[in-house]
Amino acid sequence: MNQHRPLNIWMQYVNDELPPEERERCEAHLDGCDACLELYMECIGQHADSLPALPDTDAFAAAVMQRWTEEQPLASEAEDTPANQPAESKRRIPWTQSPFFHYAVAAAITLLLMSTGVFHSLMGHPEPGRMSYSASDQTEAYVPFSEILLEKTIGLLDSIQPKHERGGTR
Incomplete structure (x- = not known):
């Protein structure tokens, strides 16, 4: 059952027009078949023009970075609390x-x-008293x-x- 899928099946897969059981079979086939993976990538390339573009990539990146910097102090404070430190670092090793x-x-x-x-x-x-020093x-x-x-x-x-x-x- 490990047959190559035609290009039209991969176009249906990209457009989400396949039934769920057929989608699962196609996904499983993609894991082991490089030829079908190339067909799938070709379909994605053809379909890329119809995909929606991000409205403002700079604003999106700025929002992500802002949220990340807000969460960083919380994460560093949580790491510094004594409850989160391992027990080995609290206890000294005997000499x-x-x-x-x-x-x-x-x-x-x-x-x-x-x-x-x-x-x-x-x-x-x-x-040491009976050692001889001659090589012969x-x-x-x-x-x-x-x-x-x-x-x-x-x-x-x-x-x-x-x-x-x-x-x-x-």
Whole structure:
């Protein structure tokens, strides 16, 4: 039922000569059909000459602006009343819930953990007294974490694997 409407139907639509159910179908069709929308716009363009013009556009604009300026002070006064202000702005946030307090506590805990060496022991670095400063010593002594993990996994699998697969009896 999604057929294009002819130009005469759109002229009747613009002139308000269609029955209400047909008008609704035309409106629904306009939502999804660009070709019919162009026909409708063409009909409006042809019909624009017969539409009444505004008698005095300057006076109309002045009246609208006057009414708007009269209503603006009323609107700003209504916004300034304490009843319209949100409850959050009336109540202060406790200092323990402020973001600055949370950042300060996090920084203090970080400094405490750094000074006690917790991060140093987590990383598995050698102690400062036993550190070597030569590049060749560091590359020889350095074993990647993945290598250590691989060795431990192989050891675990060897302990789980049945003895008969390794050449022995169960």
